[in-house]
Amino acid sequence: xxxxxxxxxxxxxxxxxxxxxxxxxxxxTCGLTxxxxxxxxxxxxxxxxxLGDRSVKGCQVLAVxxxxxxxxxxxxxxxxxxxxxxxxxWEEHGVQCGFCTPGMVMALTDLLEHEPAPxxxxxxxxxxxxxxxxxxxxxVLRAVRKVVGGKP
Amino acid sequence: xxxxxxxxxxxxxxxxxxxATAFTADISLPRMLHLAFVRSEHGHARIxxxxxxxxxxxxxxVTVVTQEDLAGALMPMPCIWIPGGVESHFPPHPYxxxxxxTVLADxxxxxxxxxxxxxxxxxxxxxxxxxxxxxxxxxxxxxxxxPQAALADGAPQLHEAVPxxxxxxxxxxxxxxxxxxxxxxxxxxxxxxxxxxxxxxPMEPRAAIGDYxxxxxxxxxxxxxxxxxxxxxxxxxxxxxxxxxxLRVIAPPIGGSFGTKGYLYPDMPLVLHLAxxxxxxxxxxxxxxxxxxxxxxxxxxxxxxxxxxxxxGRITGLRCTSYANLGAYPSTIGPGVxxxxxxxxxxxxxxxxxxxxxxxxxxxNTVPLGAQRGSGRAEATMITERVIDLYAREIGAxxxxxxxxxxVPPDRFPYxxxxxxxxxxxxxxxALRRALELAGYHKAEVLRRxxxxxxxxxxxxxxxFVAICGVGPSTRMxxxxxxxxxxxxxxxxxxxxxxxxxTIGSTSTGQSHTTTFAQIAAxxxxxxxxxxxxxxxxxxxxxxGQGTYGSRSYSVGGPAVAIAARQVIAKMRTAAAxxxxxxxDLIEYADGTFTVQGKEDAAKSFQDMAMALxxxxxxxxxxxxxxxxxxxxxxxxxxxxxGSHVAVVEIDENTGQxxxxxxxxxxxxxxxxxxxVVTGQFEGSIVHGLGQALMEQARYDATxxxxxxxxxxYAMPRAHDLPPLELDRTVTPSPHNPLGVKGAGEIAxxxxxxxxxxxVCDALRELGVRHIDMPFTPEKIWRAINEAKx
Numbered sequence: 047x048x049x050x051x052x053x054x055x056x057x058x059x060x061x062x063x064x065x066x067x068x069x070x071x072x073x074x075t076c077g078l079t080x081x082x083x084x085x086x087x088x089x090x091x092x093x094x095x096x097l098g099d100r101s102v103k104g105c106q107v108l109a110v111x112x113x114x115x116x117x118x119x120x121x122x123x124x125x126x127x128x129x130x131x132x133x134x135x136w137e138e139h140g141v142q143c144g145f146c147t148p149g150m151v152m153a154l155t156d157l158l159e160h161e162p163a164p165x166x167x168x169x170x171x172x173x174x175x176x177x178x179x180x181x182x183x184x185x186v187l188r189a190v191r192k193v194v195g196g197k198p
Numbered sequence: 199x200x201x202x203x204x205x206x207x208x209x210x211x212x213x214x215x216x217x218a219t220a221f222t223a224d225i226s227l228p229r230m231l232h233l234a235f236v237r238s239e240h241g242h243a244r245i246x247x248x249x250x251x252x253x254x255x256x257x258x259x260v261t262v263v264t265q266e267d268l269a270g271a272l273m274p275m276p277c278i279w280i281p282g283g284v285e286s287h288f289p290p291h292p293y294x295x296x297x298x299x300t301v302l303a304d305x306x307x308x309x310x311x312x313x314x315x316x317x318x319x320x321x322x323x324x325x326x327x328x329x330x331x332x333x334x335x336x337x338x339x340x341x342x343x344x345p346q347a348a349l350a351d352g353a354p355q356l357h358e359a360v361p362x363x364x365x366x367x368x369x370x371x372x373x374x375x376x377x378x379x380x381x382x383x384x385x386x387x388x389x390x391x392x393x394x395x396x397x398x399x400p401m402e403p404r405a406a407i408g409d410y411x412x413x414x415x416x417x418x419x420x421x422x423x424x425x426x427x428x429x430x431x432x433x434x435x436x437x438x439x440x441x442x443x444x445l446r447v448i449a450p451p452i453g454g455s456f457g458t459k460g461y462l463y464p465d466m467p468l469v470l471h472l473a474x475x476x477x478x479x480x481x482x483x484x485x486x487x488x489x490x491x492x493x494x495x496x497x498x499x500x501x502x503x504x505x506x507x508x509x510x511g512r513i514t515g516l517r518c519t520s521y522a523n524l525g526a527y528p529s530t531i532g533p534g535v536x537x538x539x540x541x542x543x544x545x546x547x548x549x550x551x552x553x554x555x556x557x558x559x560x561x562x563n564t565v566p567l568g569a570q571r572g573s574g575r576a577e578a579t580m581i582t583e584r585v586i587d588l589y590a591r592e593i594g595a596x597x598x599x600x601x602x603x604x605x606v607p608p609d610r611f612p613y614x615x616x617x618x619x620x621x622x623x624x625x626x627x628x629a630l631r632r633a634l635e636l637a638g639y640h641k642a643e644v645l646r647r648x649x650x651x652x653x654x655x656x657x658x659x660x661x662x663f664v665a666i667c668g669v670g671p672s673t674r675m676x677x678x679x680x681x682x683x684x685x686x687x688x689x690x691x692x693x694x695x696x697x698x699x700x701t702i703g704s705t706s707t708g709q710s711h712t713t714t715f716a717q718i719a720a721x722x723x724x725x726x727x728x729x730x731x732x733x734x735x736x737x738x739x740x741x742x743g744q745g746t747y748g749s750r751s752y753s754v755g756g757p758a759v760a761i762a763a764r765q766v767i768a769k770m771r772t773a774a775a776x777x778x779x780x781x782x783d784l785i786e787y788a789d790g791t792f793t794v795q796g797k798e799d800a801a802k803s804f805q806d807m808a809m810a811l812x813x814x815x816x817x818x819x820x821x822x823x824x825x826x827x828x829x830x831x832x833x834x835x836x837x838x839x840x841g842s843h844v845a846v847v848e849i850d851e852n853t854g855q856x857x858x859x860x861x862x863x864x865x866x867x868x869x870x871x872x873x874x875v876v877t878g879q880f881e882g883s884i885v886h887g888l889g890q891a892l893m894e895q896a897r898y899d900a901t902x903x904x905x906x907x908x909x910x911x912y913a914m915p916r917a918h919d920l921p922p923l924e925l926d927r928t929v930t931p932s933p934h935n936p937l938g939v940k941g942a943g944e945i946a947x948x949x950x951x952x953x954x955x956x957x958v959c960d961a962l963r964e965l966g967v968r969h970i971d972m973p974f975t976p977e978k979i980w981r982a983i984n985e986a987k988x
Contacts, residue, residue, distance in 0.1 A: 142879075
């Protein structure tokens with residue numbers, strides 16, 4: 047099927063089979079390998095991207111469902127400089143191996159866009175669909191607290 | 199200069215935050231093909247036929263291979279850590295080394311997920327579809343998934359070369375003395391415990407890309423490997439049978455490992471072989487379901503322990519028997535992990551006069567066993583810490599007091615634990631006291647009453663540990679059955695302008711090596727860490743190293759960096775003395791400048807000397823130009839980080855839900871180069887341990903089918919599972935390396951299951967519950983409560 051969409055502000059016109067997942071199209075067709083395929087069953091969150099103004103798991107959305115939409119991946123979230131969230135994740139060591147990081151960044155970007163002052167429960171709920179095996183989430187949570195309240 | 203000890207931000211992270219870091223599965227080579235495996239659907243079956251005709255004819259398919267096609271080309275995989283000093287039995291390998299099974303199944307499948315055939319196609323999707331079209335005819339065979347059952351008469355036999363499925367019966371310590379202590383004891387406490395099978399599940403599934411250059415005849419492997427040099431050696435010599443010079447191994451950034459990526463897997467030789475055969479690069483990238491069926495799994499010991507002690511709280515003897523479930527094949531180092539790392543660790547931080555441990559390492563129809571964060575030491579700590587709690591209850595003593603009474607006192611080091619480890623240094627009671635203080639242990643009864651008023655059962659549990667790390671002295675590891683050296687290396691090259699390239703033999707999997715190793719070099723060299731670039735993980739560029747496992751990189755490779763840096767300064771000092779016309783012993787070096795005692799105006803900077811040595815003009819007689827130093831560090835002994843954890847849990851009697859409401863952890867890893875990084879390792883380790891304690895279990899049915907084979911059926915901790923953590927450190931340097939550092943990457947996992955189990959059993963004690971095995975799921979706790987209540 048022929049689809050056209052905007053990916054990180056760039057127009058993409060391509061032909062995809064109807065069962066191709068959004069994350070696979072982004073990785074294989076667009077060459078945007080930031081979003082990862084960690085499980086393929088919607089559990090781990092390493093594939094999170096933004097579809098329109100909300101984050102989605104790229105393995106749970108078909109590429110054809112993004113026809114006509116604006117998609118933002120981790121590669122497109124910052125404009126040269128790191129965003130305050132990314133900066134805080136760096137400063138608070140919220141990243142170790144970095145494999146879950148693109149999904150974390152996208153899920154938290156969505157959270158902070160829609161809920162600029164989340165409490166602890168809301169922060170944790172915001173990444174309830176993102177697994178990290180390295181950090182134990184400590185550094186991630188400190189980073190978000192820092193962005194929201196100025197303190198880790 | 200104080201780079202060592204500073205919270206420097208990890209320099210690799212900005213790339214990760216932008217999605218720019220290319221992991222193995224993110225790498226595409228021109229004309230690259232894709233490989234998919236046909237995996238066994240049976241735990242144990244004979245392969246009657248493999249029909250590849252339909253698959254081979256599908257669109258985009260380039261080839262379909264089975265073991266028949268590989269028989270002359272690829273040797274079986276090797277196992278390189280055999281239980282030391284005892285008779286052991288392995289599948290065959292033509293070179294007489296212990297074999298670990300053929301690359302693809304050899305007519306029999308022995309675990310679910312075992313690769314039977316491989317399909318190579320133009321796209322991933324075409325490869326996957328064709329793999330589904332390969333028709334394998336099986337005759338199911340009786341399977342056995344439990345080690346004790348596998349040893350029984352009449353049990354299904356997995357390997358012709360392994361009678362009764364017994365890989366090895368390994369022992370350590372003094373059986374007669376332990377038995378005598380038990381026979382003479384005032385108090386004897388026994389416990390059976392199952393330390394369940396777990397799946398490490400790094401977020402990045404494994405991947406491998408094979409490439410072959412027909413002009414140079416060189417193979418290149420890009421792979422998720424934490425031991426690229428070692429895998430180069432094993433693959434070239436023992437699997438592919440090609441010259442060492444013709445294989446290059448590159449480890450791209452690795453998305454977590456926790457022990458799993460130090461092993462050789464069939465995909466590695468296969469993508470290389472097929473890249474050569476097909477004349478195009480071949481990539482294989484695993485899925486989560488594939489990982490869970492084929493990447494090494496962890497733990498899985500069935501243990502029985504007997505503790506002997508006095509009425510007043512002195513432990514006099516310990517005897518442990520463990521049945522380790524090795525899975526269907528010996529993984530690369532699995533048999534050694536399951537025996538020595540577990541067995542020699544059972545006395546923990548305690549002075550116990552008589553101890554003995556035996557491990558039956560047994561093959562079963564399950565995924566091969568490897569390492570899981572804290573492997574061996576966590577299994578030993580769990581059972582010993584549990585039986586100590588039961589002993590304390592038996593004699594009416596406080597479990598923390600019993601621990602303090604029996605810990606090796608700080609003036610007894612080096613301390614021989616009688617099982618093969620000689621502990622290096624530490625103040626074990628101090629770390630426990632601090633953890634008790636952080637957790638408010640003395641207020642336990644108050645907390646218990648308060649929780650009771652809210653309808654909750656509260657329990658407090660302690661887990662104390664010492665964890666052997668920093669593998670290790672090569673000759674000692676030879677005695678442990680390791681086929682290979684266990685040193686590490688560093689190269690320091692000083693550029694003409696005084697910037698520095700540090701290249702290390704080890705390879706990180708998320709431990710910030712390129713930052714933390716720069717911190718070591720910066721202080722030793724007296725320069726800014728920003729002027730230092732650290733490179734790793736490419737066998738063409740890096741000096742030899744053995745890899746990152748057992749918390750060894752920083753405590754074996756780190757000292758190699760320090761020693762190399764000291765040699766750099768020594769050479770510059772000699773040259774500086776020559777240029778300033780003074781005797782070398784008058785030269786002082788601090789903060790990047792060589793000065794002469796008593797001569798304020800004479801000075802040469804690090805940069806001056808770098809340039810002078812680069813030019814090579816008028817050097818001291820015999821001195822070679824430039825500064826380029828490679829060192830190898832083989833430590834005189836292991837190092838032994840230690841600590842204590844205290845868990846406070848609340849249990850909802852109505853639902854069986856366990857909540858960790860407070861968690862205190864005190865560790866001693868010697869001096870810490872980057873506290874922020876180390877804290878991150880501790881936090882991650884603790885949550886990993888909580889996963890095993892509370893929710894994780896790889897479950898097999900009787901046929902060897904894996905019932906928890908994806909992330910919907912295998913639970914892992916999420917953000918809401920992180921409890922309030924209170925961390926502290928004590929600092930006792932190790933005498934076994936010039937930095938005094940000890941392993942830190944995995945040690946905080948070691949006591950977690952024990953602390954939580956002791957807390958859960960403490961909470962349920964008033965109901966008469968003595969012991970429950972992990973994981974402490976609501977269902978299991980609810981059943982225990984209701985059975986106890988009748």
